[in-house]
Amino acid sequence: MEFKIKHIISALLAAIMISVPAGLMIRDGTAEVSGETTASDSEQRTAIVSQAARPYKDDAVYIDIRTIFQLPELPTGCEATALTMALNFYGFNADKTDIAKNYLPQSAFMQLKDDKVYINNFNNIFFGDPFGRGWGCFSNAIVYTAQSYIAQNSELVGLDRGDFRVRNISGSSPEELYEYLKAGVPVICWGTLEMAEPVYNFTYYDILTGEPLVWYSKEHCFVLTGFDNSDSTVIINDPQFGVVSHDKELFELRYSQMRSQAVIIEKRPERPVRPERPEREERPGTTTARTSATAAERTSERASERTSDSSNPESQEHSDITTALIAETSASESVSSVPVNAR
Numbered sequence: 001m002e003f004k005i006k007h008i009i010s011a012l013l014a015a016i017m018i019s020v021p022a023g024l025m026i027r028d029g030t031a032e033v034s035g036e037t038t039a040s041d042s043e044q045r046t047a048i049v050s051q052a053a054r055p056y057k058d059d060a061v062y063i064d065i066r067t068i069f070q071l072p073e074l075p076t077g078c079e080a081t082a083l084t085m086a087l088n089f090y091g092f093n094a095d096k097t098d099i100a101k102n103y104l105p106q107s108a109f110m111q112l113k114d115d116k117v118y119i120n121n122f123n124n125i126f127f128g129d130p131f132g133r134g135w136g137c138f139s140n141a142i143v144y145t146a147q148s149y150i151a152q153n154s155e156l157v158g159l160d161r162g163d164f165r166v167r168n169i170s171g172s173s174p175e176e177l178y179e180y181l182k183a184g185v186p187v188i189c190w191g192t193l194e195m196a197e198p199v200y201n202f203t204y205y206d207i208l209t210g211e212p213l214v215w216y217s218k219e220h221c222f223v224l225t226g227f228d229n230s231d232s233t234v235i236i237n238d239p240q241f242g243v244v245s246h247d248k249e250l251f252e253l254r255y256s257q258m259r260s261q262a263v264i265i266e267k268r269p270e271r272p273v274r275p276e277r278p279e280r281e282e283r284p285g286t287t288t289a290r291t292s293a294t295a296a297e298r299t300s301e302r303a304s305e306r307t308s309d310s311s312n313p314e315s316q317e318h319s320d321i322t323t324a325l326i327a328e329t330s331a332s333e334s335v336s337s338v339p340v341n342a343r
Helices: 002-019 039-044 078-089 096-102 139-153 174-182 248-257 286-306 313-336
Strands: 024-027 030-033 054-057 060-062 110-113 116-119 126-128 134-136 164-168 187-192 199-206 212-217 219-228 233-238 242-247 262-267
Touching: 060 174, 078 096, 078 139, 078 187, 078 219, 078 262, 134 219, 139 164, 139 262, 174 187, 174 219, 174 248, 187 248, 212 219, 233 248, 242 248
Parallel strands: 116 199
Antiparallel strands: 024 030, 054 060, 060 219, 110 116, 126 134, 164 262, 187 219, 187 262, 199 212, 219 233, 233 242
């Protein structure tokens, strides 16, 4: 039993350490940048020093987004950083540390029971601490974070929160992601750090449902901002490395291995101002005749109700007066009525 517990704890620590971005070492809870770079690192990505916005044309597109780096404040906070980039693209003034601290749901709870490790579901919360040791989170947690931020901050920057919709588009094919890019919509995606092979180390269990949870180390979140079919590459704004390109086929593989998870923020198109409808002119005498006839009919109906009891002398007197009033009203309205313009 003691050996199993030690094995489990070792696996947990290994998972946490492996999920820390490359080039970063953790000693006693303190992050230190390592200067070591392997040959495989340089082969995995191509840095783009300068990249201008490029509308979709000739099978290529790039959406210009200001890159925000997660380091040094958020060594494991790539998801919060990627969301910050997307929000600011739409005119918000989001700050990655504010997002991570005040809007991103988090938990580091663990419970060992019957040789199983139970945790809060990282599909819905960030497991660990994005400011230090942590694993990460998946799409549901980022959708919740984005919705919360938009609801509380839209008016502060002169935006209408009703103009934005956060959508979890997980399960979309790569081709569907590229269609969003063509439409000018950047996509928050999950893949792996430097598009490396994901590492599976352990199965955890949901503390609420008992559902098995599989976490792949090297998980990474970034913003997909472009593609170029001429050289089969995609372009991402990476919280670790900035604007970089990756082999398209490799990106699609890693995206699939990380359960095809993606989130978008859509802005509702501005609604055009509806022009005023021109006023229609009535033909001479049409409205006057219709108005007079309607008024006479209403008066006649009221008179009929009042004279329903003909045996009553008082009712008969009212009937005579009403008949006279009908004649006077009809004559008066036929002279004084004016045409009414309709919309």
